[in-house]
Amino acid sequence: xxxxxxxxxxxxxxxxxxxxxxxxxxxxxxxxxxxxxxxxxxxxxxxxxxxxxxxxxxxxxxxxxxxxxxxxxxxxxxxxxxxxxxxxxxxxxxxxxxxxxxxxxxxxxxxxxxxxxxxxxxxxxxxxxxxxxxxxxxxxxxxxxxxxxxxxxxxxxxxxxxxxxxxxxxxxxxxxxxxxxxxxxxxxxxxxxxxxxxxxxxxxxxxxxxxxxxxxxxxxxxxxxxxxxxxxxxxxxxxxxxxxxxxxxxxxxxxxxxxxxxxxxxxxxxxxxxx
Amino acid sequence: xxxxxxxxxxxxxxxxxxxxxxxxxxxxxxxxxxxxxxxxxxxxxxxxxxxxxxxxxxxxxxxxxxxxxxxxxxxxxxxxxxxxxxxxxxxxxxxxxxxxxxxxxxxxxxxxxxxxxxxxxxxxxxxxxxxxxxxxxxxxxxxxxxxxxxxxxxxxxxxxxxxxxxxxxxxxxxxxxxxxxxxxxxxxxxxxxxxxxxxxxxxxxxxxxxxxxxxxxxxxxxxxxxxxxxxxxxxxxxxxxxxxxxxxxxxxxxxxxxxxxxxxxxxxxxxxxxxxxxxxxxxxxxxxxxxxxxxxxxxxxxxxxxxxxxxxxxxxxxxxxxxxxxxxxxxxxxxxxxxxxxxxxxxxxxxxxxxxxxxxxxxxxxxxxxxxxxxxxxxx
Numbered sequence: 001x002x003x004x005x006x007x008x009x010x011x012x013x014x015x016x017x018x019x020x021x022x023x024x025x026x027x028x029x030x031x032x033x034x035x036x037x038x039x040x041x042x043x044x045x046x047x048x049x050x051x052x053x054x055x056x057x058x059x060x061x062x063x064x065x066x067x068x069x070x071x072x073x074x075x076x077x078x079x080x081x082x083x084x085x086x087x088x089x090x091x092x093x094x095x096x097x098x099x100x101x102x103x104x105x106x107x108x109x110x111x112x113x114x115x116x117x118x119x120x121x122x123x124x125x126x127x128x129x130x131x132x133x134x135x136x137x138x139x140x141x142x143x144x145x146x147x148x149x150x151x152x153x154x155x156x157x158x159x160x161x162x163x164x165x166x167x168x169x170x171x172x173x174x175x176x177x178x179x180x181x182x183x184x185x186x187x188x189x190x191x192x193x194x195x196x197x198x199x200x201x202x203x204x205x206x207x208x209x210x211x212x213x214x215x216x217x218x219x220x221x222x223x224x225x226x227x228x229x230x231x232x233x234x235x236x237x238x239x240x241x242x243x244x245x246x247x248x249x250x251x252x253x254x255x256x257x258x259x260x261x262x263x264x265x266x267x268x269x270x271x272x273x274x275x
Numbered sequence: 276x277x278x279x280x281x282x283x284x285x286x287x288x289x290x291x292x293x294x295x296x297x298x299x300x301x302x303x304x305x306x307x308x309x310x311x312x313x314x315x316x317x318x319x320x321x322x323x324x325x326x327x328x329x330x331x332x333x334x335x336x337x338x339x340x341x342x343x344x345x346x347x348x349x350x351x352x353x354x355x356x357x358x359x360x361x362x363x364x365x366x367x368x369x370x371x372x373x374x375x376x377x378x379x380x381x382x383x384x385x386x387x388x389x390x391x392x393x394x395x396x397x398x399x400x401x402x403x404x405x406x407x408x409x410x411x412x413x414x415x416x417x418x419x420x421x422x423x424x425x426x427x428x429x430x431x432x433x434x435x436x437x438x439x440x441x442x443x444x445x446x447x448x449x450x451x452x453x454x455x456x457x458x459x460x461x462x463x464x465x466x467x468x469x470x471x472x473x474x475x476x477x478x479x480x481x482x483x484x485x486x487x488x489x490x491x492x493x494x495x496x497x498x499x500x501x502x503x504x505x506x507x508x509x510x511x512x513x514x515x516x517x518x519x520x521x522x523x524x525x526x527x528x529x530x531x532x533x534x535x536x537x538x539x540x541x542x543x544x545x546x547x548x549x550x551x552x553x554x555x556x557x558x559x560x561x562x563x564x565x566x567x568x569x570x571x572x573x574x575x576x577x578x579x580x581x582x583x584x585x586x587x588x589x590x591x592x593x594x595x596x597x598x599x600x601x602x603x604x605x606x607x608x609x610x611x612x613x614x615x616x617x618x619x620x621x622x623x624x625x626x627x628x629x630x631x632x633x634x635x636x637x638x639x640x641x642x643x644x645x646x647x648x649x650x651x652x653x654x655x
Contacts, residue, residue: 083310095618112313117320120351123376124343133377141618160309160342191370192342 002029004066005163005195006051011060013046020046021057022219030162032263033189033196035206038216039237044199047216048167051197052086053077064163084163085156089171091148093140099126099151100136106158125154128191130184146177150184157188166198170205182208203241207250211263215241227254287311287319287345288337291329298360301330304337307345316348323352332360335367346370410610416532417540417606424537435538443504443539444546448553450503451496455554458495459561462486467569476570480577483562484585489652492555493593494641497600500547501633505608508539509629512612513622521613531613540605547601548594555593588652596644600637607633 006028013021020043028034036044049055050062053069062069064080072080093102103122107113113121123133129150140148149169156164169185170178182205189196189209200206206213207227214224217237223230231242231251242251288305305311312319335341335349350357350371357371424431466482512535515521524531559581566572611629615621 096620110313112316114316114320117316117347117351120376121344121347124347124374127376128343128373139618141616157343160344191366193340 002031004028005030005064006197007063007066008047008051009061009063011047011050011057011062013043013050013057019219021216024060024216024221026214026221026224028195028197030195031193032211033198033209035210035213036197036199036216037201037206037213037241042216043219044216045167048165048197048199052084052165053081082159083161084165085159085161086165087149087153087156087167087169089167091140091152093148093152093155095140098137098139099131099143102140102151103155103158106155110159122154122158125157126151128188129154129157130180145172146174146181149173149181153184153188157192160192162193162195164194164196166196166200168200168202169198170200170202175204178202178205179208185209203246203250204253207254208257210254211258226258227251228258287315289323289326291326292334298331299329300332300334301326302334302337303349304339306340307338307349308340308342309344311340312345312348320348320351323348324354327352327354333358333362335361335363338363338367341367341370343370346374350374406610409614410606413532413536413606413610413613416530417536420530420533420537423533432534432538435534436541439538439542440546442507443500443543444550447500447503447546447550451499451550451554452557454495454499455492455558456561458491459483459487459558459563460565462491462558463562463565464569467566471570476572477580479562479566479570479572480580481584483559483566484581485589487558487562488555488585488593489589490593490641490645492558493551493596493600494637495558496550496554497547497597497604497637497641498634500543500550500601501604501637502630504543505604505633506626506630508605508608509612509615509626510622512609513615513625516613516615517617517622519617536606536609536613539609540602543601543605544598545601547604548597551593551597555590586652592644592648592652596641599640599644603636603640604633607636 004027006026008024008026011021011024012019024047036047038044046055050057051064051069053062053064056070061071065083067076067080069077069080093099094105097105100122103125104118107118107121122136126133126136131147131150131154135143135147140151143151166185170181173181185196186209188194196209198205198209210227212225213227213230215222215230215233215235215238217235222235223233223238228251230238231247241247286305287307288303290302290304292300292302294300333349333353338345346367355376357374361368361371363371463479463483466479467476470476470479470482512521515535521531524534563572563574563577566577567574608629611625611632615625
């Protein structure tokens with residue numbers, strides 16, 4: 001079985017009086033794509049931000065690559081950060097920099113790469129996310145929504161991370177673009193054997209990408225496991241989420257994909273995780 | 276190449292091996308990803324491309340991890356093309372097959388040309404004209420809005436005017452008082468030394484009175500407001516552009532000038548004269564305190580002789596200037612705010628230009644007033 005990359009242990013979060021997470025335990029294994037789903041306000045994005053170390057949980061801890069995010073010293077934390085990449089929902093490209101400089105920035109920050117090498121690497125990254133080199137000198141404001149996502153993905157991958165976080169990767173894209181973006185993510189995942197944690201609302205994205213789903217509802221993780229198993233859970237939220245027409249189609253698609261193209265990056269995942 | 280005296284499997288390794296036919300094979304093994312390569316990179320690339328010439332075939336089957344950076348490094352060692360004799364895992368071959376990069380020289384920054392300064396000057400002049408034009412258009416739109424409101428006053432944005440009045444006027448009382456008081460003290464202190472030399476102590480009331488009421492009070496207050504409220508207005512409108520709130524207003528059929536520009540302008544036109552009155556008073560108090568300490572001039576005498584020393588026309592002139600300053604500071608701030616493009620750099624640039632332009636404009640208008648009304652309020 002694969003080794004754990006992220007371990008969330010006994011995590012509690014509260015905003016003022018309102019409890020958002022109540023004793024959450026979750027493990028993400030190397031090479032898998034884990035989708036976090038849940039109703040709006042269920043704390044998916046907060047949990048993602050806690051895994052990134054942007055927010056601190058009230059109680060409990062988050063370990064990434066076996067190191068606690070809250071007990072590590074700044075140097076160690078920096079090393080951890082360089083091993084993970086994030087695709088923010090709106091892209092979060094630096095609006096004052098060109099596409100090229102946006103992707104080159106993290107590489108230049110390493111201070112060991114030569115400019116010549118960086119130039120080739122940026123072009124390679126752009127190519128691998130399907131952006132032509134002629135767009136490299138554009139400013140983010142001149143790009144369409146789909147291109148912003150692709151460039152943001154290229155930046156997230158700039159330092160060759162092993163761990164990739166995606167916040168609503170297909171939100172705001174039309175079905176066609178969303179489909180091709182999902183294909184791109186699948187391709188890159190296979191090529192680079194990334195571990196991916198994504199937050200998503202979109203059933204099609206979920207079906208096309210996720211190896212496992214974690215469902216957040218009523219402050220708890222109510223189910224964790226492969227799509228086909230989670231979909232059979234009798235919980236009200238899961239029923240509403242998966243039992244509609246679109247939900248059923250998505251589950252079928254996920255099961256079919258699982259059989260036809262199993263995730264080659266994972267040695268074996270636990271079938272069901274105690275919640 | 277043996278990168279380091281370390282046999283841990285987490286390092287990239289390179290060996291030249293001869294096969295049975297005597298061909299030299301470059302055998303790469305270990306981890307070829309950015310994290311492992313990064314510390315070795317400075318020397319690694321040169322060594323690799325040198326060794327590449329000796330090898331006739333490449334065996335990459337020993338590589339356990341390969342990412343874009345590693346693939347790129349090897350591909351560059353091959354001379355930016357695929358090699359013919361290559362043994363590699365299929366997923367690694369896939370990485371190499373994508374490598375068909377355009378010539379990076381196409382991305383070189385444009386070189387300096389002789390005509391550039393001329394072009395820059397032309398662009399500068401055109402942009403100045405464009406600003407002027409935009410400013411006049413804005414002024415015209417606001418004038419039309421005022422006319423529309425005069426006919427239907429119930430549609431006036433009273434709430435916004437009141438909110439702006441509080442933000443730009445009431446909240447500026449503290450800083451204008453502090454600066455006014457200090458300037459009054461300094462001015463009085465310095466003139467007192469000169470006047471004592473001539474035995475003209477009593478004239479300090481005239482000097483301070485005219486200087487503060489006619490010039491210093493209005494200009495000081497206006498510059499403070501331009502820096503404080505002007506920048507805030509520009510930034511506010513600019514952020515509204517970034518978050519598409521301006522577009523939302525447009526599609527709701529609410530003109531920007533009516534809801535955003537006009538309230539700010541009216542509020543500043545009211546607040547500015549009042550702030551000037553306040554600054555004048557505090558600056559004179561500062562001067563009075565300093566005059567008493569330096570020259571022993573009684574507070575009572577200072578206050579009683581002020582009306583005789585400073586003709587009332589000076590006060591009206593100062594307040595009128597404040598009215599005009601207020602209108603122009605608000606208009607300039609809104610003009611630059613509305614021109615901000617949805618990116619962070621433009622926001623910073625717009626705010627800076629707004630404050631600089633508003634401050635310059637205040638001084639310019641003050642000079643115009645000084646020339647136009649030079650014979651008014653003099654005390655001969």
